[in-house]
Amino acid sequence: xxxxxATWMIAASLLGQxxxxxxxxxxxxxxxxxxxxxxxxxxxxxxxxxxxxNHNRIPGAIVVFTLPGNGPGGSFAGAGNTLxxxxxxxxxxVARGFRPNNLTGKFEIRVSASYQGKTxxxxxxxTNVGSxxxxxxxxxxxxxxxxxxxxxxxxxxxxRGGSSTPAQATIPSGPSVxxxxxxxxxxxx
Numbered sequence: 001x002x003x004x005x006a007t008w009m010i011a012a013s014l015l016g017q018x019x020x021x022x023x024x025x026x027x028x029x030x031x032x033x034x035x036x037x038x039x040x041x042x043x044x045x046x047x048x049x050x051x052x053x054n055h056n057r058i059p060g061a062i063v064v065f066t067l068p069g070n071g072p073g074g075s076f077a078g079a080g081n082t083l084x085x086x087x088x089x090x091x092x093x094v095a096r097g098f099r100p101n102n103l104t105g106k107f108e109i110r111v112s113a114s115y116q117g118k119t120x121x122x123x124x125x126x127t128n129v130g131s132x133x134x135x136x137x138x139x140x141x142x143x144x145x146x147x148x149x150x151x152x153x154x155x156x157x158x159x160r161g162g163s164s165t166p167a168q169a170t171i172p173s174g175p176s177v178x179x180x181x182x183x184x185x186x187x188x189x
Contacts, residue, residue: 024058024113024120025051029092031109034126036074036100043074046095046124050087050113057091061115065095072105072128074098087113100128 031046050061067073067081076083077097087093095109109124 022120023118026111026113026120026122032124036128038100038102038128043098043100045098048093050091058115059089061087061113063093063113066110068107072103072107074100104128
């Protein structure tokens with residue numbers, strides 16, 4: 001059954017036949033707009049849910065995930081750039097074993113589903129990066145911490161006078177008061 005449905009889709013595209021309109025709905029549950037870290041070889045596995053036109057979940061649908069043949073993308077463990085699977089009891093299908101390749105950039109994962117002559121299509125977009133991008137907020141927090149640490153180090157160095165021995169605490173001297181000869185009473189006339 002899996003082979004027959006995949007063969008029909010390939011034959012229809014080669015013969016220039018347009019497939020019938022989508023009567024299955026593919027909802028992307030996870031993996032769309034994901035950022036994959038190619039240095040750590042980590043990626044988000046795409047997860048979809050197959051439903052009919054009445055939003056009933058379809059168990060047993062054939063779901064095919066197809067990665068680009070060249071450029072940024074990846075492969076499925078043991079399956080190359082195409083993975084076929086069957087949706088579970090909740091209509092969910094997972095592209096297990098997805099690993100990004102070493103090329104950076106945005107790419108599309110094409111998803112097609114078929115069940116009892118009905119079909120559906122979706123596209124999942126992901127991006128491979130050399131390292132996970134740092135957000136502006138995280139960057140500013142890091143810069144602020146570095147500046148604060150440098151300022152604190154400067155204050156410590158200034159109070160120590162640049163010496164390697166701890167600074168001595170000194171109490172500043174104020175005006176001195178001395179006792180003298182004076183009298184208390186009304187001012188003189």
